[in-house]
Amino acid sequence: MNALKRYRRRGKINGSMIGVVLLIGTVLASLGLVIKNIRDIEHPTKTTIRICHWQLEAGYRDAMNAVIAEYEKLHPDIQIVQMPVTEKVYTQWINTQLISGTAPDLCEMGKSNLIDKDEYTVQFFVPLGEEVVKPNPYNAGTALEGAMWKETFRDGMRGGFRDTLQDYYSVPTTSISMRMFCNVDLIKTVTGSAQVPKSLGQLIKVCEQVRKYSFETPGIGGRIIPIVSCYGSPAVTNPYLVPFTAKLESELDLDLDGQCSTIESYRGIITGVAGSNSPVIQAYWMAMKQLCDQMQQGFSQMDRQQAQFQFSNGNAAFMATGSWDAAGTYLGAKSQGFAIELADWPLPGPGEPYYEFIAGRANEAASRGAGPYGLYRSSAHKEEALDFLRFLTSVKGNEMLNDLSGWPPIVLGSQPSEKMLPFMPNPDGFTSSLKMGIGSRVGSVLEAESVAYLQGEKSLDAFLSVYDKSLTAPRSDSDWRSDGDWACWKDFDQRWRDCRNQERLLTRDEAIELMQPNAYSADRYRRTVLQQLRRNNGADYQYLFKLFRGKPLPTF
Amino acid sequence: MILRIGINSLLLLILSTGALFPSFGHAQTMEDARDELAAFNWDAAYKHFAALAKTAKPQSETWAQATFGAAAAVSNRQPASQDFADQAAKLYQSIVDTTPQSKFTARSLMKLARLKELRDYPGDKPDLDGAVELYLKVAATWPDESIASEATLRAAAARVQAYDAPDFANVSAGISLLEKWVAEHPKDPYLSIMYQYLGDTYFLPLSTSARIAGDTEKMKQYYAKSLACYDKVNSIGWTDAGNQGPILWRCAVMSEAIGNTPSAIKYYTLIINQTPTSGKAYESQLALRRLGAPAPEIDLIHKSSVQPATRPAGQEVSR
Numbered sequence: 030m031n032a033l034k035r036y037r038r039r040g041k042i043n044g045s046m047i048g049v050v051l052l053i054g055t056v057l058a059s060l061g062l063v064i065k066n067i068r069d070i071e072h073p074t075k076t077t078i079r080i081c082h083w084q085l086e087a088g089y090r091d092a093m094n095a096v097i098a099e100y101e102k103l104h105p106d107i108q109i110v111q112m113p114v115t116e117k118v119y120t121q122w123i124n125t126q127l128i129s130g131t132a133p134d135l136c137e138m139g140k141s142n143l144i145d146k147d148e149y150t151v152q153f154f155v156p157l158g159e160e161v162v163k164p165n166p167y168n169a170g171t172a173l174e175g176a177m178w179k180e181t182f183r184d185g186m187r188g189g190f191r192d193t194l195q196d197y198y199s200v201p202t203t204s205i206s207m208r209m210f211c212n213v214d215l216i217k218t219v220t221g222s223a224q225v226p227k228s229l230g231q232l233i234k235v236c237e238q239v240r241k242y243s244f245e246t247p248g249i250g251g252r253i254i255p256i257v258s259c260y261g262s263p264a265v266t267n268p269y270l271v272p273f274t275a276k277l278e279s280e281l282d283l284d285l286d287g288q289c290s291t292i293e294s295y296r297g298i299i300t301g302v303a304g305s306n307s308p309v310i311q312a313y314w315m316a317m318k319q320l321c322d323q324m325q326q327g328f329s330q331m332d333r334q335q336a337q338f339q340f341s342n343g344n345a346a347f348m349a350t351g352s353w354d355a356a357g358t359y360l361g362a363k364s365q366g367f368a369i370e371l372a373d374w375p376l377p378g379p380g381e382p383y384y385e386f387i388a389g390r391a392n393e394a395a396s397r398g399a400g401p402y403g404l405y406r407s408s409a410h411k412e413e414a415l416d417f418l419r420f421l422t423s424v425k426g427n428e429m430l431n432d433l434s435g436w437p438p439i440v441l442g443s444q445p446s447e448k449m450l451p452f453m454p455n456p457d458g459f460t461s462s463l464k465m466g467i468g469s470r471v472g473s474v475l476e477a478e479s480v481a482y483l484q485g486e487k488s489l490d491a492f493l494s495v496y497d498k499s500l501t502a503p504r505s506d507s508d509w510r511s512d513g514d515w516a517c518w519k520d521f522d523q524r525w526r527d528c529r530n531q532e533r534l535l536t537r538d539e540a541i542e543l544m545q546p547n548a549y550s551a552d553r554y555r556r557t558v559l560q561q562l563r564r565n566n567g568a569d570y571q572y573l574f575k576l577f578r579g580k581p582l583p584t585f
Numbered sequence: 586m587i588l589r590i591g592i593n594s595l596l597l598l599i600l601s602t603g604a605l606f607p608s609f610g611h612a613q614t615m616e617d618a619r620d621e622l623a624a625f626n627w628d629a630a631y632k633h634f635a636a637l638a639k640t641a642k643p644q645s646e647t648w649a650q651a652t653f654g655a656a657a658a659v660s661n662r663q664p665a666s667q668d669f670a671d672q673a674a675k676l677y678q679s680i681v682d683t684t685p686q687s688k689f690t691a692r693s694l695m696k697l698a699r700l701k702e703l704r705d706y707p708g709d710k711p712d713l714d715g716a717v718e719l720y721l722k723v724a725a726t727w728p729d730e731s732i733a734s735e736a737t738l739r740a741a742a743a744r745v746q747a748y749d750a751p752d753f754a755n756v757s758a759g760i761s762l763l764e765k766w767v768a769e770h771p772k773d774p775y776l777s778i779m780y781q782y783l784g785d786t787y788f789l790p791l792s793t794s795a796r797i798a799g800d801t802e803k804m805k806q807y808y809a810k811s812l813a814c815y816d817k818v819n820s821i822g823w824t825d826a827g828n829q830g831p832i833l834w835r836c837a838v839m840s841e842a843i844g845n846t847p848s849a850i851k852y853y854t855l856i857i858n859q860t861p862t863s864g865k866a867y868e869s870q871l872a873l874r875r876l877g878a879p880a881p882e883i884d885l886i887h888k889s890s891v892q893p894a895t896r897p898a899g900q901e902v903s904r
Contacts, residue, residue: 148663151625184862185827283793285838286831287865394883395864406624456883460864525704529665532703536657537623539692544619544650551774558735559778559824563785565746566704566711572748572790576797 075108078414079133081123083116083140084400084434087357092433099429100420107413116140127153130407134414138199138401147193147530154403156196158553160415161186167423172442178419182439183454188398193527195534195557200418201398202427203436206452207264209374210340210348210358214367215239215253219346225370228378229316232347236323239346255323257345259333262483264349265324266317268374271391273313273383275459277303283573287461291520292570294464295513296577299501303463305493310463312383314482314489321483323347329480343367349374352452356435359448371451392458398439467500468516474499510583517574518585524567531561613637615647618654631658649687652676656696665706674700691727694719695736702743713743734775737766738782745786750794760786777821781832784814788835808839812848819855830856830863837872850878857881 071077084090090113097109112133114122120141126132127143132153136144143149161179168174168181179186179197188201216235217223219242226232236255243253258264274289281289281297289297297303303310325331331339333350340348341361348358355371362369373390377383402421408414420426428443430436437445437452445453466472475496482492500513534557542549574582618633634654641648653676660673677693677700684690698719701712720740724733744759760783767779792807815836823829837852853869858881860866866883873880 148625187827187862283796284789285835287834287863287868288831392864392867394862394866456861457867459868522707529703529705532699533625533661536661536696537625539696540619540622540654540657543653543689543692544615548623555775555778556825558738558775559781562738562742562778562782565742566702568746568748569789572750573793576750576794 072108075106076410076413077108077110078135078410078417079110079112080135080402080414080417081112081114081126081133082137082400082402083114083119084137084353085113085115086353086434087360089356089434089436092430095433096421096426096430099426100417103420104413104416107417109417127405132405132407134405134408134410135402135418136405138403144403147191150191150198150403151194153406154198155406155408155411156194156198157189157200157404157415158196158550161189161197161200165419165423167420167426171424173424173440178422181424181441182398182422183441184396184398184439186398188439189401192560193530195553195560199401199403200422201401201439202421203398203400203431203434204396204439204452204454205352205399206393206396206437206454207268207349207351208371208451210350210355211370211372212340212343212346212362212367213370215343215346218242225372226375228375228381229320229383230378230381232375233319233323236346240323252344254325254339254345256320256347256349257331257336257339258324258328259336259348259350259354261329261331262317262321262324262480265320265374266479266483268391269313269317269320269376271459271462272376272387272389273309273316274303274463275388275391275461276386277309277463278461281463282461289461289463291464291467292517292573295467295500295517297463298465298467299513300577305497309386310465310493311489312386314479314493316377316383318483318485318489322485327484329484337361341365352437352449355448355452359435373455388459390455390458391462392456392460393454394456395460396454400436400439465496467513468519470512470515471496471500474512509580510585514574514578514583515585517570518582521567521570521574521582524564524570528561528564528566531557531564535561615650615654618651622654622658625661627658627661627663631655631662634658644683646684646687649680649684649689652680653689653693656680656693660696660700667706667709670700670705670709691723691730691732694723694726695732695739698723698736698739702739711746713746716740716743731774734766734770734773734779737762738775738779741766741779742782745782748790750790753790753794756786756790777818777824780814780817780821781824784811784818784832787811787814788839792839805843808843812836812839812843812845816848827860830860830865833860834863834865834869837869841872846876850876854878854881857883 080093082089082093090111093111097111100109101107119137123132123136123141124143127136127141127149136154138144138154143153162177164175165173165178165181168176173181182188182201183204184201186197186201189197189199191198211225213223213225216225216239219238220235226235239253239255243249244251256265277297278287278289280302281293283293283296284290294303298305301307305311321328333354336345336348336350337354337358339345341358341364343362343365350358359369376387376390402418404411404414404418421430422440424440424442427438427440431438431443431449432446435446435448437449466475478487478492478495481487482489501511503509503511535554538549538554538557542554571582574580613633613636615637618630618637621630621633634651638648638651638655641651656673656676659669659676662669674697677697680687680689680693681697698716701719702716703709704711717740720736720743723736724740727733741759741763744755744762747755749755763779763783767773767776767783770776773779787807788811792804792811795801795804795807815832818832819836823832833852833856837849837856840846840848840852850873853872853876856863856869857866857873861883870880870883
């Protein structure tokens, strides 16, 4: 500093020069960093493949690096660069990359319209239908040797199949499921037993004991919460919707497809079979209120990080979240010195309230693979990128990725770690449930009003009365249409649009058949014809609406 | 210095010419146009095909191909509009009118029918009768080619879409058309699809309207007919193999409703064995136990190795 003053006094430097020097220094430093990054990414003698994702959960990046290292050992001429991007900016980042033609060779699929919407997917990503029917060479020597790549996934690679495009546009790398995380040490301290509750009644009882312990034990001061949720009340209440409402299927499922669609649910609600005053709906919401009473006041404000923080610090007995949070949660628990057990959210048991409404647990047989990666259409190294994707989803590669990241694998024969066993999809249970969120308008009302009820801000009657009004009340004296009608129209509107979009696939295939017959897939063409035919341009939906409302489907 | 300025100006001129006329120096080829179409780049495909059609010898096969491509592309440009639909119809019609022997003619007539049947944009009104007329014309003009079966299927579906309760005259006409066709063409490549569509139609609207009206006997009659069609599909092979779970469930429930226990057992078992990831395998196990039949274990290893319906050897798919 003294030297600087000396120089100033001597007139060799003035104040404005400091700024210039700093600016030049910053520019040079940035330039150096950019050059270093480019040199790191663009290896002078190796082919560089870039893979981007938003999975910043504990362990995932290390797991990906481990798989990359293993792959690079087999292919010394290839360098794989992992590009993790926080999910908060993934949408903007990937959009920019895709539009500017600089997207990574492999991109995790999701979070962006340019990835999710068909018209963009086909522009930016490579259809993989021709590839997924070939064997994965990295499964040589395993039980899956020679099997089609798509058949080596637990979900038959349906997680990567786009019905509307009739092709595979991504390859899933993991599976996901939601569970109840239990702090068994805390439960034992409070109840004297480390037994995880087996019924809803037991769960409520344990929660009440935890709350009492929390407020009555000196030094805790109410800090310990019975239940926290990473995703608000839906993470706690959704697992109960199928158990409570699956029995309605026999009365509501008009098309006998084993599900209660929007229009079927709407019919059920307005005819009273599943209306707000029906015993099963009243029972469901009362049970959910009892459960949510075990969460902290104003629980809807708690986000994922806060919930994890509370649970990992031993300040919650139960947490609602998914398999993707397991690794971080286990790490937190280990550092705090408590044990975790995983379980399904328990159902009302025999002799307990609400037991008579319960069909059984919801099953997970239809769950699809997650963490899907797509191949960028403008990639300069498509074959190499695809090869890495094959390795990532080989028995060995997928086991390594999921074992190290603490996630459940998706490839058959890839062994889940012991901690992941409880997350594997359970095929036992029921599937159909009443859809109370009839369309997005009623859905918004349901979401807001149910949270207000579950947080104790309004009564069940008040909540359901607002919901009913939203669903069935005419919009005005001169307009008989309700938001429920709007939802049916919206479904119809989507149906004819689906048919129209399928016509684009057919048009493409017809042109290919006539102009380039060797590239034509008759199976794909006929599948699309069938799916389009069965939607009947939405006319069946118009018919069903008229059948139970006694009025033609209105337009909006 | 002057030389350098001159060279730079020349380069700038060349570059700006290229920017103004992107096709300059780059001849449009049918392959380029086709690639754009295959990538759903409708605007670019249309420009390419339209340019090729202009330079092709009128009414030649190259002209027909380029015109067909231009029509296919313009009909799918977005946002969809009456104008685009009209342009497409005009182009398809020009192929039908001027090149009756072209391999693009039958498909062009078919596309004219599709334009009439489909809604292209909100507020567009389908012309089902007009579509049926053209579909039947395709089937009558090229009766020995496989496009005839697709056209017949489409004609029947356009009839069914009338959903003309309470007498369902159009629905019945659609059913009759398909039933006559499958009886006369037992090896049709669309046989599985036709039977599946027949099964669907006997179910909805026919059995559903009877159910809602409380006419249980009539409902059961339609269930039986629907089931018979699905039985055929099951023996031929499911076109959308792997996704037949909901139909199998429908078959099982309909079988129970009409008192056909062996059929119910067959379909519940198929759900567990063929589509264990459909979500209904567990309930199928419960149903089998209720019916006193053995219930297979649920094996979540996806069994989509069930092959889709295959085209009989030697038959073209369409033209």
